Amino acid sequence: MKTVPVEIVTPERKVFSDDVQMVIARGGAGDLGILPGHTPLVTTLKISGVRIRLKDGSEQQVAVSGGFMEVKPDKITILAEAAELPEEIDVDRAQRARERAEARLAATGAENFDFRRAELSLQRAINRLQVAKGKELK
Incomplete structure (x- = not known):
């Protein structure tokens, strides 16, 4: 099967x-879904797990917290604000971040409350937890 370099x-x-495949x-x-030889494009990325099908057919996930993906027929580059492999994710820390974000969202009556920031914190924490557990963010 054909492959394409990814960074x-x-x-x-x-x-x-x-x-990767x-x-x-x-x-x-x-x-x-990007395969080798794909038409060039540039897109923003949402907070999510990027799935990568490796040369041997297995899959690797990377937790990405936004950024951009540039696709060329012979190379794919992801420029991420933050990215982690599953084994690098501190699950306890991500769980605490999730709990803090949920608490902030529950207390929306606070003065100077930044709802969008709390919502993004929650999305990042959930994404990290799901990638660490091998699940995809829905």
């Missing part, structure tokens, strides 16, 4: 780099 990078580091990512307009 997932954040401002701090390169999170993933390998030749396919990338499935949640773009701004919906889910995208």
